[in-house]
Amino acid sequence: MSVSENDIIDFIYAEAALLDEHKFGDWLELFTDDGVYWMPLEFGQTEEHLTTSLMYEDKLLLTVRVERLSGERTFSQRPKSRCHHILQRPQILEMGEIIKTKTAFHYTETRLDEQFFLVGWAEHVLRQTDTGLKIVRKQVNLINPESAHRNIQLFV
Amino acid sequence: MSEINLDDLVKPGASEVHRDVFLCQDVFAQEMKTVFRNTWVYVGHDSQAPNKGDFTTTAIGTQPVIMVRHTDNTIQVLLNRCPHKGVQLVNDPSGSTGRFFRCPYHAWSFKTDGSPLGIPFKKGYEDTGFDTSCAKKGMCKVANVKNYRGFIFARLSEEGESFEDFFSGSLSSIDNMIDRSPEGRLEIVGPPLRYLHHCNWKMLVDNQTDTCHPMIAHESSAGTVTKIWNAVANEDTPKPMVVELVLPFMSSYETFEKMGIRTWDHGHGHTGVSWSIHSEYSDVEGYFSAMIEAYGKERAEEIIAETRHNTCYFPNMMVKGAIQTLRLFKPIAADKTIVESWIFKLVGAPDTFLKRTAMYNRIINAPTSIVGHDDLEMYERAQEGLKTDANPWVNMQRHYREDELGGERVHPGTSEVQMRNHYVSWAKYMGQINEKGAGS
Numbered sequence A: 001m002s003v004s005e006n007d008i009i010d011f012i013y014a015e016a017a018l019l020d021e022h023k024f025g026d027w028l029e030l031f032t033d034d035g036v037y038w039m040p041l042e043f044g045q046t047e048e049h050l051t052t053s054l055m056y057e058d059k060l061l062l063t064v065r066v067e068r069l070s071g072e073r074t075f076s077q078r079p080k081s082r083c084h085h086i087l088q089r090p091q092i093l094e095m096g097e098i099i100k101t102k103t104a105f106h107y108t109e110t111r112l113d114e115q116f117f118l119v120g121w122a123e124h125v126l127r128q129t130d131t132g133l134k135i136v137r138k139q140v141n142l143i144n145p146e147s148a149h150r151n152i153q154l155f156v
Numbered sequence B: 001m002s003e004i005n006l007d008d009l010v011k012p013g014a015s016e017v018h019r020d021v022f023l024c025q026d027v028f029a030q031e032m033k034t035v036f037r038n039t040w041v042y043v044g045h046d047s048q049a050p051n052k053g054d055f056t057t058t059a060i061g062t063q064p065v066i067m068v069r070h071t072d073n074t075i076q077v078l079l080n081r082c083p084h085k086g087v088q089l090v091n092d093p094s095g096s097t098g099r100f101f102r103c104p105y106h107a108w109s110f111k112t113d114g115s116p117l118g119i120p121f122k123k124g125y126e127d128t129g130f131d132t133s134c135a136k137k138g139m140c141k142v143a144n145v146k147n148y149r150g151f152i153f154a155r156l157s158e159e160g161e162s163f164e165d166f167f168s169g170s171l172s173s174i175d176n177m178i179d180r181s182p183e184g185r186l187e188i189v190g191p192p193l194r195y196l197h198h199c200n201w202k203m204l205v206d207n208q209t210d211t212c213h214p215m216i217a218h219e220s221s222a223g224t225v226t227k228i229w230n231a232v233a234n235e236d237t238p239k240p241m242v243v244e245l246v247l248p249f250m251s252s253y254e255t256f257e258k259m260g261i262r263t264w265d266h267g268h269g270h271t272g273v274s275w276s277i278h279s280e281y282s283d284v285e286g287y288f289s290a291m292i293e294a295y296g297k298e299r300a301e302e303i304i305a306e307t308r309h310n311t312c313y314f315p316n317m318m319v320k321g322a323i324q325t326l327r328l329f330k331p332i333a334a335d336k337t338i339v340e341s342w343i344f345k346l347v348g349a350p351d352t353f354l355k356r357t358a359m360y361n362r363i364i365n366a367p368t369s370i371v372g373h374d375d376l377e378m379y380e381r382a383q384e385g386l387k388t389d390a391n392p393w394v395n396m397q398r399h400y401r402e403d404e405l406g407g408e409r410v411h412p413g414t415s416e417v418q419m420r421n422h423y424v425s426w427a428k429y430m431g432q433i434n435e436k437g438a439g440s
Ligand SMILES: [Fe+2]
Pocket: B207, B213, B214, B217, B218, B375
């Protein structure tokens, strides 16, 4: 079954919508078992393992995060955070066995009286599987990864 | 500023500490003039400035400084302001200035030891009295700088304890981190994680030796890892690196009690005397043989067996030798702190170490870290909760004994003794008001 460019663009929008609607379990299902979520610490960073990143999460760690968000003793989520994504129309960089996209975003996260914004580009690597499109890798490149950030508790 | 009475702030032995120590901006201002002037504060690592003219910018307390490698290869620490109008001479986190600093405002220039090099159209200063001005002398320089095996510390005040007297036996933790490199050398890797906390810097310091919080505050993070791991694995399943790093956080009170805490004079101390959460990491192929070759079997075993947990260096730095991380708790205001978390590469050791260190840093210390989220929530709730007038005291009495401090001592692992050690020293330095120093 082949996918169209529109299917891919819809997929990227739907992914962000799941996060904004706090459907974190469904969001997690979008990742392949070897899927990775990466947020580098340096602008333009290419090294994944031998330097610090903000996040480099395999499915186990993503599962921990998602489970933690609804945990009874997750005090930093009392009250809960909310988030909101504004995406520019995704650019399709590669269409083949694997699919690569790049999407500019404005991300807002809020909790209690605090609200902050993160801005940058999300690069997705997708794969077509028996159960539909899946994320092999989501790389979030912030324009200010090295800044002194406050808690970033949800998913950009 | 109103007079600060230290006896009203810190009870004998620091068994209780008044909330103003954390909340009051006047106390903060006095800390900057005393604690951060009269002690040896960590500035950086010399691997951040490998070549002449390389610099990094940082702060000692709230004093902006430049750490730079001078043309004679020494590391210099200079106050980051032009002696003319006060403009910061450099403001990149790091870079290279070449042979001199040149002010971007009026092109006054200075050698990399701060001494004056040139002022454009200088004859305008003839017969003005300029010769006796502060500006004429060049950049203010921190007179007391120590390069201890690559770790750069500086003391702003001219008078005070020598570096060796100030740190005494506590340097053994830095030694152990360095000795873990088969070449006896560390290198800083990458920029630090920077994490903004709306709480007092000392709450973070206290937390470093607080062994009664991991199994409680981190139940949400480390506890969830444990739960998920136990559901998919049995005892023989090889643990992925991340599981190995996080599971020990859920150790019992009894385990933490047994591991012990060691204190030294001047507010330094560490958790994890006989065991720590870093003790049971998997061996890395090729490392032990390289260590034996470098140090001999007995010494190599001794270095590797020393797996201290957190070593706090008074006033605001912490190292973890066994996982090669360093955290700096930078005071911004009474209720504002930026935590920087740095990592080191063990030069000559397999890359697996650096991979593990980088993983530890992002999983535990990042603003995106679930462990970090657990902790920050506690500090900031404390910063708010302490506004309660009904009880102005922060309690630090766990395992308190009179005369428990002095020289090098070992205490039960859940004691709050290192927090008390910190505040006993803090009160002592807070009393030493000393307006002179730092190239004044
Ligand atoms: Fe903690």
